[in-house]
Amino acid sequence: MITMGPLLALLLAGEAVKEPPSCDLELVVLGAGQDAGAPQLGNPSDDGPHLLPTSLGLIDRDGRKRFLFEATPAITQQVHALDRVEPGRDDAPGGLGLDGVFLTHAHIGHYLGLAQFGVESAGADGQRVFAMERMAQFLRRNGPWSQLVELGNIEIIELVEGERARVSDTLTVEPMRMPHRDEFSETVGYLLTTPGKSAVFIPDLDSWEEWEEMSGDSLEALVSRVDFAFVDATFFDDDELPGRDMSAIPHPRVVHTMKRLSHLPEAERAKVHFIHYNHTNPIRDPGSAQSLMVADKSFAIARRGDRHCLVEGG
């Protein structure tokens, strides 16, 4: 017997088939792991879910632009994944269909992928890279990054704290300083503002309380101002690294962030998407008790392949 799929059945019945809703400005999660992803070097028997380092792609369909947040060691795979969602224009600066790459700081998971713009790989021509002053200086002054600048593979555009950079007709990006291990660069998160929804991306910081002290802002107020908050979830709690005293290890724990926001209404909590989880973090596994607990408290966990619409198609 031949069975009929639901779509074919609808067509034969003469019913209109609804197109999926279009989206003019879309965020795509290209990775949600900590810098080293998972499995990490030295863990050959780790057979848990595979993680790529944290990265977001942003597609501006109206303006025919695409942006990348972070240049991770998995950049090749991540840009190809973005290509499968929406190919870039051939004439975008750099030649890879990317109108800008935004860097948060100089730790391995966040910028090593820049190397792929060089002559040994894509040989980009003027790929725009947005970074803060110290990060920009670090790249210009230290090999192999300095070679990318000298050969014109990348063109660094410096961002200024507190200033919104207009990168397309419908998108501004503003760096926000974050407290973190700043050996080589400062560390920022990014606020993405559109005529529709807004998002904040803070993959790495030492603590919310330190950030509140230095910014005069508050986590609750930040969440209230945006529609999506992708925030540091490196560690779940203090029991995660057996045999190690975790009190001196920075990063807000997932349980702490949830506790801080537990008094907020459900719709506010649902804006929070935990990202940048370490290979030891049990939320890495969507079926773990800890992942279920996060969902039960109405928070979200970012997963590679997630897509969120910031501006609906007209």
Ligand SMILES: [Zn+2]
């Ligand atoms: Zn990191």
Ligand SMILES: [Zn+2]
């Ligand atoms: Zn870091």
